[in-house]
Amino acid sequence: MTTKNYYSKNILSALKHDPPGAWMPVVPDGCVRLSSGFPDASLVPVNEIQQAVTRLLNAERDLPLHYVGSPSIDQLQQWLLCRMNERNIHIKRDELLVTSGACQAIDLIARILIDEETYIVVESPTYMEALEIFQNYTDRILTVPVDGNGMQTDKLEDLLAERKLKNQPLPKVVYTIPTFQNPTGTSLSPERRKHLLELAETYDFLVMEDDAYGELSFDQPVNTLKSMDQAGRVFYIGSLSKVVAPGMRVGWIAARAEWIETLFRFKKDLDHPFAQSVMAAFLEETDWTKHLSNLQSLYQSKCSTLLNALEACMPEKVTWTDPKGGYFVWLTIPGADTGALLAKATEAGVSYIPGQYFYLQQENGLSQMRLSFSAADEGEIVEGVRRLAGVFKS
């Protein structure tokens, strides 16, 4: 028997693409991991989570270990609603769905909106996992370039106007990471945010706002698209992965109640009572303002260290973005092939993610790379940049 003869016709187009994670570079031991989008190990609240488990199971006993029934699950939802409220996103319980991280959130939204005839727009470059998810649903993916102020919404408008003029189908969804974008670290300017939502109204599309890094601002808090979304066109995607711990798998969607009801219908991993209850118990005893402020100042310091090291070591032609938050800096090395260079870099003891993996048309990212300042410590960052500069110069 040939296993592939049995597949649903709805997945045949997805199977034409590489399997997920196929791009993931293997990083040898001893490398400085400027590739890693993990949170800083010292900021992962190991002891606090241990204590949260103890408190939770002492208080609730077997409840968080059943399918439903732990009061802590309600508590987590309540906490997320409050958090949304503080970010000027005023939603009710039926406008919230807790997910297993942002990835499941993106997948669920794609599931209810996108079929193989649907056109969508993504930023170029964009989050590679999101690209993989969208390619499970459609090949009709359009791209809009990102600059130092995020997605170039004037180019989006050109694209939409041209398609309309030519009577081509218009995109149904625009996926954006407007704040401290993965991979560039840049943010959509307030003017462009307004412009994007106006375009959504004029050209009748929906917006997926991936805000995984939104709370990690080095300056003032950044206003979300969802907080400006009068028309209810925005699916807001939140995550505690970058601000608490990714291994807990807690993310969420804020959207119109009708959509939340439909999303829930397709979320077949059920709730995760233990993980969600532990998260609730952790959050209950956490001074969130102080917690965030700790994260912000450490990541800001690490970002400065990275930028200073780049300034000190890099050949003149190399340029980079200037993030105001998040985890990432985006480098451009004119004429380089960062994919080909990676083997030399890891040999020299430093890893990064080659730019190509963040592009639908991979050749667009040949001269670029993503550096992360989140996981490595400051000494490693300095050493990693020194090693990288050595590779560029050789």
Next chain:
Amino acid sequence: MTTKNYYSKNILSALKHDPPGAWMPVVPDGCVRLSSGFPDASLVPVNEIQQAVTRLLNAERDLPLHYVGSPSIDQLQQWLLCRMNERNIHIKRDELLVTSGACQAIDLIARILIDEETYIVVESPTYMEALEIFQNYTDRILTVPVDGNGMQTDKLEDLLAERKLKNQPLPKVVYTIPTFQNPTGTSLSPERRKHLLELAETYDFLVMEDDAYGELSFDQPVNTLKSMDQAGRVFYIGSLSKVVAPGMRVGWIAARAEWIETLFRFKKDLDHPFAQSVMAAFLEETDWTKHLSNLQSLYQSKCSTLLNALEACMPEKVTWTDPKGGYFVWLTIPGADTGALLAKATEAGVSYIPGQYFYLQQENGLSQMRLSFSAADEGEIVEGVRRLAGVFKS
């Protein structure tokens, strides 16, 4: 804007059905919950899981709280492979996918095999959540009745032969819970197991074997379909929900490596490092043979209590199944409408699940109900049956 105008065409047929859980009866406080498919509270290893978390985080610190990197995740996979091996399912690492419980496993398999043109077969009655999942993919669902020896495979053969004769499309997948079935508690006889796999070969279909209750045997272990599956047509679905704790959300799929690779592509909630690592740490310190034997003897005793209480209290016309394992007994009350009776029953202080919810054609289950002996304690079971008998007699 009308939200439903934006939906993917692939979900429109799913939206014609009731939203998930719409059937769930609200059980008033003070009711004996013979409806509940939860494990017995006293068997949920609360203290052991608390200790597992402490051991895990002391030993691995932040590792299980990141996306990947905890050695315990490997350990869980290794444990599952050993467990499969002990049940005569000899698979390698690339033939295993850990999922968020059996529900996600069923959903993922449906995702890769079933589209709106696919015919499938389910048992009648069957697990209601599985029905909901399948209806998210297709309306072409055929049913085969279950008796005291599980699915009536001779009727399945009749159905297949007739469809072939009439040149009608044949089903691609048969979903079965062959051991201690939900809801009937019955098991597929060895002869029928063999027959089912022969039919799969002759009529070229695949089998989804949901084995959530398979280890909860009161007698000898029951051979799985997967252990007899020479042709590689069986997707085995396992779960630790009924034997450890559902709130941990640990299930798995054992199938051909090519299929596992494809299933992984669509599993977009990523791994669950914390929950899976805690499970691994718990299992490492658990004498599984002793653990299972405790579960088996307690559930056997509760099952006997339920059967004896039924024998003592029920009017003569009421009949029930005689499970050799699992969580459930299935009652038939000729002429009753168990859906309509539920309000009276909860008023009298006892709950059950009306039979209709386990049927594609709900009218087939009017005179039936599922009683669970898993969650209520023995005293409650006796009292619950007494109350139920009172309702039937009035």
